[in-house]
Amino acid sequence: MYASKYHDIRTVVNLSGRYDLKSGIAERFGEDIMQKLGENGYIDVKDEKSGGSYRVTKESVMDRLNTDMHAACLQIDKDCRVLTVHGTGDEIIPVQDAYEFAKIIPNHKLRIVEGADHGYSNYQAELASIVLEFIKASLEQDKAASS
Known part of the structure; x- marks a missing residue:
């Protein structure tokens, strides 16, 4: 949500985020x-x-009920890199929400963790690896752009 209102960040990591704010x-x-x-x-x-x-x-x-996540996502700057990570075993927020983010955020990378629940129980190392890889790549892109 921050990235949709303020365009001063270049990288966002969305972990198991809810797209449909009316559900749940x-x-x-x-x-x-x-x-x-x-x-x-x-x-x-x-x-x-x-x-x-x-x-x-x-x-x-x-x-929450008055927030239009679709409209908010459309306001994210095209240069802002967004990673969404979601588990197929998430019992709180359906994995389908992750695919909705992927459809509309322009500079988006989607990683689905097979079997992971909402808290990534038993998948912490995989989650850390995915996020770290994305952050490192983002920092390298920022460094190259400023050179």
Whole structure:
């Protein structure tokens, strides 16, 4: 999103990003999320994995629902290099979202990690290698362009 508003960065790494921002809200927070947000303006959510908690506000959900990711992606500068990495086993965000980014971002590289879940469990080394290779190539391109 930053790269769609500000054109001062040359490289973006998108790890398992959500393209369809309208999906996933009810699945994650319940079908009655909007009713609950209407009552208090927020809900507190307990993170089962970490044991911590976080607050979801009505404003943040409305911002998400009102964001047009397609339009935002079209605003990314053609010289900004974007890498999207996504796992085929992602249980939170469908891998199809990665293909949507690839369709519309002009200077885009897509890497699909076969079997990887949303947190890349058991695929950390492969993820690190993919990202490192992309960052190194981007830095080399920047260096060559400034010479």
